[in-house]
Amino acid sequence: MSTEAPKRDQWQWENATAGAAAGFATVAVMHPLDVVRTRFQVNDGRVSHLPIYKNTAHAVFAIARSEGLRGLYAGFLPGVLGSTISWGLYFFFYDRAKQRYARNREEKLSPGLHLASAAEAGALVSFFTNPVWLVKTRLQLQTPLHQTRPYSGVYDAFRTIMREEGFSALYRGIVPGLFLVSHGAIQFTAYEELRKVIVDFKSKGSTVHNQNPDKLLNSVDYAVLGATSKLAAVLLTYPFQVIRxxxxxxxxxxxxxxxxxxxxxxxxxxxxxxxxxxxxxxxANLLKNAPASSITFIVYENVLKLLKPARRND
Incomplete structure (x- = not known):
């Protein structure tokens, strides 16, 4: 009896595990800049409960001075939860889509199929995680100037939103969220195509023919790939983040x-x-996401390398 199906399922769960670990590491390091970005995004000059910040550095110091560490890490729990779930599901759905589009394991997918795989994964993740992102945004926007009774935490936020606004409120921002699927699609397509370029370049200089591509790349390569692909995605899709x-x-x-x-x-x-x-x-978004994406892909690729030997030994 063929063991192909169990191996394939295990490979998908390896991608999900690596993605979840990458998401957690990213949020833990970069969350204060996420708070700053969110406050800048919603400040249209007519919102009374938000302080006025001159620039990113001023915002970080002002929040630290007036709200302390709790202010800089407002919304951290839903941020960690949402990012961990998002990256885990994203890599899981993305890998499943790539496998479905590929005729066999040796065939390389075209940029169009990488784009379709990333878009499919992003749309599925949006529906799972929109309520978490909504709660994170609201917790990040709570300041000492806030007029309404503040949420005491994640559970209180969910309960209050359901009671005061109804279930549909949890999906506010889902439309620009779905448009933001293009962000992941652009990022992953750029990542895959740039990865091929670097692998091909290093393969030409390698003395070992048919070497495993994973062995040709190191953490510096993953950092450059992650930051470059993220920069392209941010510049093209940022307005949807502001709208959401x-x-x-x-x-x-x-x-x-x-x-x-x-x-x-x-x-x-x-x-x-x-x-x-x-x-x-x-x-603030670029300061957060360029290095954050580097961290994400460094963790993801290295966790995946650790899990692959375990799969081969089963």
Whole structure:
């Protein structure tokens, strides 16, 4: 009886495990910049409960001074939970899609199929994780100036949102979230294609023919690949992040959301802030995501290397 199916399933779970570990490591290191980015994104100049920050450095020091470490790590638990689940599911669904599109293990997928695999994985992950990202955003936006009773934690946030706004509120921002699937698609396509270039380049200089590509790459290569692919994705998709963050803000005391839907955000932002409004917080975002993506792929690729020998020994 063939053992192909069990091996394939195990390989997929190895990708999920490596992805989850990568997600946790990324959030743990870079979360304060995520808080800064979120506060810049939603500050349209007409929100009274948010402090005014001059730049990223000023924001970090101001939050640390007025709110302490708790302020810098506001929303950390849903951030860790969401990122760990997201990366785990993303790599899992992404690998499954690639295997389904490939005719055999030796055939290389085209850029179009890498794009389709990443988009499919991103859409599935969006539906699983949108409620977690909503809670994270709201916790990050709680400041000493906040008028409404603050959420005491993740559980209280979920319970209060369900009671005051209903289940549908957990999916506020899902539309730009689905558009953000293109972010992962662009990132993973760029990563895969750049990875091929580096592997081909190193293969030509290698004295060992038919060497395993994994042995040709090191942590520096993974860091460069992760940062470069992330930069391309951020520049192209950042406005969707701003739109989603603004939609996910907590309603004011009268229960009316600041923005009603995606189109309302686009119209209001364009009207009062212009194109710059769609890129608010991008400095903090790049400072967070370029090194964060490097960390993610370093951890992911190295965890995967550790798990592969275990699979071969089974």
């Amino acid at each position: 963050a603004r939609l996910q803000q907590r309603p004011s005391g009268d229960g009316v959301p600041r923005y009603m839907d995606t189109l309302h955000v686009v119209k209001e932002t364009a009207r009062f802030e212009g194109i710059r409004g769609f890129y608010k917080g991008i400095t």
